[in-house]
Amino acid sequence: MTMMATATDVLEAVRAIPDPEIPVITIEGLGILRECRLDEAAGVVHVVITPTYSGCPAMRAIEDQIARVCRAHGLRAVVTSQLSPAWTTDWISPDAREALRRFGIAPPGPADADAGAGERAPRPVSVMIGGGRHTVACPRCGSEATSVISQFGSTACKALRRCDSCGDPFDEFKAL
Numbered sequence: 001m002t003m004m005a006t007a008t009d010v011l012e013a014v015r016a017i018p019d020p021e022i023p024v025i026t027i028e029g030l031g032i033l034r035e036c037r038l039d040e041a042a043g044v045v046h047v048v049i050t051p052t053y054s055g056c057p058a059m060r061a062i063e064d065q066i067a068r069v070c071r072a073h074g075l076r077a078v079v080t081s082q083l084s085p086a087w088t089t090d091w092i093s094p095d096a097r098e099a100l101r102r103f104g105i106a107p108p109g110p111a112d113a114d115a116g117a118g119e120r121a122p123r124p125v126s127v128m129i130g131g132g133r134h135t136v137a138c139p140r141c142g143s144e145a146t147s148v149i150s151q152f153g154s155t156a157c158k159a160l161r162r163c164d165s166c167g168d169p170f171d172e173f174k175a176l
Contacts, residue, residue, distance in 0.1 A: 007038045010070060014047060019032075019062070020061040025100060027062055029096030031091025031096075035047065043074070045070045049081055063077075089108035089174070102139075106138070106139050109134070111175040140166060146162065
């Protein structure tokens with residue numbers, strides 16, 4: 001096996017690491033993998049990740065998995081967390097959004113329509129108290145008649161909703 005094949009294999013393996021909280025999507029599909037490059041001379045894979053939010057408990061598990069994948073290829077991982085620009089749900093790939101929907105999680109709508117690729121434009125944080133509503137389609141039956149059960153679902157980045165048509169509960173991945 002050539003070094004080029006090994007480099008390709010390890011970089012693809014890092015990109016394919018599943019998110020520990022939502023294993024049907026990868027860290028690349030989720031948009032938290034910002035950079036992954038191999039320094040062949042040093043035998044090091046440099047990886048830059050951005051947490052979905054500053055207190056995300058999955059980041060340690062993701063760092064550990066990156067290290068395991070690199071070790072399996074005889075390499076050492078150097079993982080850096082980059083907080084700026086802040087992660088946004090707009091970075092979730094179309095394939096990952098569809099995987100979320102198939103898994104029963106309503107994918108987020110657009111969070112920042114004015115941001116360019118890889119950037120996040122400054123914007124005010126909206127807070128809805130009492131009356132704010134947005135439409136979320138049920139990932140199972142497609143009905144837009146859904147209700148919020150709780151602002152917090154199985155993880156802090158999701159809300160718990162119920163479909164008023166089919167009756168099924170589901171998570172909504174919040175747009176951030």
